[in-house]
Amino acid sequence: MPQTLAQASPNLEILLDGARNSYRAGDTISGRVSRTAPLVASHARLAIQLCGRTKSKMVVSRGQAGTSTYRGRFNLFNSERNKRDLFEGPIHIEADGGNQDWGFTLTVPSGPDPSAVVAGNDQKFSYLPLGHHDIQTHPLPPVFYTSGFFISTTYHCFVEYFLEAKLHISAAGGDEQVQRAVVPLSILPLSTPDILTEFPLTKQSFLCRISTYRFTHGEEAGGLSLGQKTREFFGSSKVPQFTFSLQVEHPVVLQVENSINIPFRLLVLPDYDQTSEAIRDSPHTVTLTSMTFEIKVSTKLICRGTLSPHTADQTRKVGADLKSAIDQRHEPIVLPSGDKAEPLDVGDLLQLNLTSLISRGVRALLKRQTARLYPSFTTYNIKNAHKLRWTLTVMAAGVTTEVSSEADLTLLPGPLGELPPYEENEELPPPVEKNEG
Structure with a gap:
């Protein structure tokens, strides 16, 4: 359950206007998806979506009995409502200096999407009420990461947001190749103040x-x-x-x-x-x-x-x-x-x-x-x-x-919305793993 890393290559890259990576709820994200690698295909389709999720994980070592792994996950956005189709059709990018850009805009939701939050989750696994009207009042949580251990238990949890672009390329014989680009983002709650000059x-x-x-x-x-x-x-x-x-x-x-x-x-x-x-x-x-x-x-x-x-x-x-x-x-x-x-x-x-x-x-x-x-x-x-x-x-x-x-x-929160550093997850080496929940 690692954090999502930035991913870019000549095959696909997300470039944000103003080189920003921090936005507030309600802001418009604008930029372009770019490909510089040559490509000729009779059919391709490109889409980009905004993702947000909160994830938690515990690994409990039980000695000779192996380990037990427990997870928690809440998606904050509806994947279809925060997705933009950018292109579909034949594509031809020449090898000698050719490139193709597709512009996009996405609006950051003002809060979590109730349908995404409740999907696959029960109230007993949440600190916040999961009623539809309750979720509509919840702010978006800030980006976050922490990890730790206690005796035989290791754990980590994080909140992350990212843009993900996928280029689906149809190949001969019906096979499909998928190329991916990712940009991590910091999404600040709507109530985030500017730099305070006085503290209560x-x-x-x-x-x-x-x-x-x-x-x-x-x-x-x-x-x-x-x-x-x-x-x-x-x-x-x-x-x-x-x-x-x-x-x-x-x-x-x-x-x-x-x-x-x-x-x-x-x-x-x-x-x-x-x-x-x-x-x-x-x-x-x-x-x-x-x-x-x-x-x-x-x-x-x-x-x-x-x-x-x-x-x-x-x-x-x-x-x-x-x-x-x-x-x-x-x-x-x-x-x-x-x-x-x-x-x-x-x-x-x-x-x-x-x-x-x-x-x-x-x-x-x-x-x-x-x-x-x-x-x-x-x-x-x-x-x-x-x-x-x-x-x-x-x-x-x-x-x-x-x-x-x-x-x-x-x-x-601060107005800059600095992204957490990426950390490798530390887990106890299990002789046998038994998954529960």
């Missing part, structure tokens, strides 16, 4: 308490007595305590292919009521000493089975550990303080953006992976969802405290 943010507050004698005037540099150190260790109420809320503003929506810096804003709001009276009137500096920013990608797939569906899921992480970037700065990152202060955008300060994120975790070390991110979407046999997790370490008077949080994140 959410605001959270975290109560922080730092207790140390270093807050006392003249003791910031150290020199604590044994008694003071002991009281600090046991959390004595006699130790001066600075209490503040750390206000964090972070995005809930980001956009793939968008290289602008990710906003991440911090502000310190002192809580004087909960701060020790002895240090209440003194200003206290809070600095950022380390930060991690991580996007958790959760992908689920569903395949057909004889009686019930078979599912698989994987979670991978991409992110950035910004401690080294913070340490390399010549000056500490002092966080603004007070309700009249403006938050500090450390995302902009540290040049945090999606293009700077790398794969994280053990799986990234075991298998070559890139930090390619795909949009958040749910289609019939594939779900791709995201969460944002971050951790901050802040310091006051030489003492640190850590805050962290996790929130749902939506990744929107």
Whole structure:
């Protein structure tokens, strides 16, 4: 079940106007099908069609019992409604510099075709409802590819779109030769925005308490007595305590292919009521000493089975550990303080953006992976969802405290619609294969 590769030769080639490979739902695709190889035939016919499909596959190794293979497939377009007949009749292309072009236009459907989606599929094998009117409301999913493994199971799934041209050549004796050309495409949902310049943010507050004698005037540099150190260790109420809320503003929506810096804003709001009276009137500096920013990608797939569906899921992480970037700065990152202060955008300060994120975790070390991110979407046999997790370490008077949080994140498609890289499918070598479903 590989992805569909581009295919072109002197026998047949698809050339798109403007050399585009990315379109939105509702756009018109225009171009030509070309042949430069010589050909003489009494009858030939040429057609081109737009194809779209979502496919999933699981291979489960069962040791000496062999393997079981499960598949899921949903066609997004009706083959006849998205097909154009370009030529039928005798054909003669000379050997010395001859060529033949056939122009075409095709309109990208605004959404999946209900008749194509339901063909051969049941509701229990789909994450989305398969009613006719339901399917009419579904957007086209973005191009996508992922693969993985877990113990004895390998799996992969993808969403792809492509143009396919076929030239049928009738030969003597009634035989027919078919020559083929393919161009992979990226089809973006109708709602795909242009490059965003601002991201929607959410605001959270975290109560922080730092207790140390270093807050006392003249003791910031150290020199604590044994008694003071002991009281600090046991959390004595006699130790001066600075209490503040750390206000964090972070995005809930980001956009793939968008290289602008990710906003991440911090502000310190002192809580004087909960701060020790002895240090209440003194200003206290809070600095950022380390930060991690991580996007958790959760992908689920569903395949057909004889009686019930078979599912698989994987979670991978991409992110950035910004401690080294913070340490390399010549000056500490002092966080603004007070309700009249403006938050500090450390995302902009540290040049945090999606293009700077790398794969994280053990799986990234075991298998070559890139930090390619795909949009958040749910289609019939594939779900791709995201969460944002971050951790901050802040310091006051030489003492640190850590805050962290996790929130749902939506990744929107980018306007470029970059095609996924082609990957060879990895499968466990089966001694015997038993196909089910």
